[in-house]
Amino acid sequence: MEYEVPLHVDACLGGFLIAFMDQAGFPLKPFDFRLPSVTSISCDTHKYGFTPKGTSVILYRNSELRLHQFFAVADWPGGIYGSPTVAGSRSGYLIACCWATLMYYGIEGYVKETRKIIQVARDIADGWNKIDGVYLLHQPDVSVVAISSNKFNIYYLFDGLHAKGWHLIGLQNPPGIHIAVTQMHTQPGIVDKLLEDTRQCVEEILKSNTKKDTITVYV
């Protein structure tokens, strides 16, 4: 702030959760324009805004900052070309679906979904934390829960859960696996099933150590 360096908050993943967490009963430290040095924030509507893929939002503290968003060519033979995005032509269909979804949920709907998702993330963290052989890589504030192990190669658990139908995501540096809790995981019985499957896999892994390794590749 002292040197007037703009500060962008990339809230793409969790933007539509953290904005509603206070109201959902899970207070968070401020991360947004309440902090005087924050100048822009991105939030993906197509993640926890539950809209179809292909829309996102960028917010600027003021319209002067927003001016830098635009690209314009004045001497193009086809006339003045201006665009606020890197992508040129975009589908109005996606914008309409995004708007309709936002209207469908409304603030109340998002608060309700946030409450369910965060509660499930905390339940998974608590459950995993109680399983001997794995440990939480962090105490999750929001919807992503990550674990690792210092008793076995954590990718064995990744493979074991995959075989039981859980498509978790591998991490590296440090090695780990994580789940980004979504609406689907808030259905009754899902958390218990995940915890039970994790317990079973960990038990089996601890009994045998003859499995092949998995390398995590994110593309």
Ligand SMILES: *Cc1c(COP(=O)(O)O)cnc(C)c1O
């Ligand atoms: C999803 C995401 C983005 C943007 O990726 P898109 O594919 O454009 O949606 C940027 N930052 C973070 C942290 C994200 O989770």
